[in-house]
Amino acid sequence: MKINFIVVAVSTLFFVACHSKKIIVYANNDVAINEEAKTITQKDNEGHIDKEIEYKTGSKVELKVQQKDGSTSSIEIPEDGYYIVNVKAKDTIVGGYQKYSTQQEANRIITQEELKRSIDSLQQMAEGKNISAANRTFFIPPNTAAKISSNTDATVIGPYHRMTSMEQQGNKEPEVYRFYSVKEVRETIDKLMQHTGEKQEEEKKPKEEK
Numbered sequence: 001m002k003i004n005f006i007v008v009a010v011s012t013l014f015f016v017a018c019h020s021k022k023i024i025v026y027a028n029n030d031v032a033i034n035e036e037a038k039t040i041t042q043k044d045n046e047g048h049i050d051k052e053i054e055y056k057t058g059s060k061v062e063l064k065v066q067q068k069d070g071s072t073s074s075i076e077i078p079e080d081g082y083y084i085v086n087v088k089a090k091d092t093i094v095g096g097y098q099k100y101s102t103q104q105e106a107n108r109i110i111t112q113e114e115l116k117r118s119i120d121s122l123q124q125m126a127e128g129k130n131i132s133a134a135n136r137t138f139f140i141p142p143n144t145a146a147k148i149s150s151n152t153d154a155t156v157i158g159p160y161h162r163m164t165s166m167e168q169q170g171n172k173e174p175e176v177y178r179f180y181s182v183k184e185v186r187e188t189i190d191k192l193m194q195h196t197g198e199k200q201e202e203e204k205k206p207k208e209e210k
Helices: 002-018 112-126 182-193 198-209
Strands: 021-027 031-034 039-042 049-055 061-066 072-077 081-086 093-098 137-140 144-149 155-157 176-181
Touching (some): 031 049, 093 112, 176 182
Antiparallel strands (some): 021 049, 031 039
């Protein structure tokens, strides 16, 4: 009987250990995250921080969120996997799967056509267009969550990080996701537009008409 009890106990522990809900919380400055109590208290409306938490349970996890203005909400994490929880007061998080690139590829000079495609893609992303879990692209408004992958060992690069490449481990290409705040996307679009010459041409038109 003792042996059977030990076997059952070990099996139960192994079953619990197999479950994982890994969560990256994107928040504003001065946020209090109590992993044990499953509460997130946002005390600021500006800035950006991220914190990773994890729950080793097969049961649904419910996070209670309180914003600086006193409003409250609940965010459910229903199943195992890798999640992003956005509790930023005013900014949406957007992004998705990023094809792996080496440092050499990341540093190469892109063509004007590639630049324009990148700008178009970013504009659509900021507007929440062509977003779908099937395409591994995500649009995550404040006080919501999205399951990014079933693979909790995936690499997630968050807003304001400057990482553009990573080393490949073995023969398997890494599973990488890149995310931005909508504010950051719009700032990036403005910077990229400066390299297309379109803004300069628009500025010249009034002078030529005169």
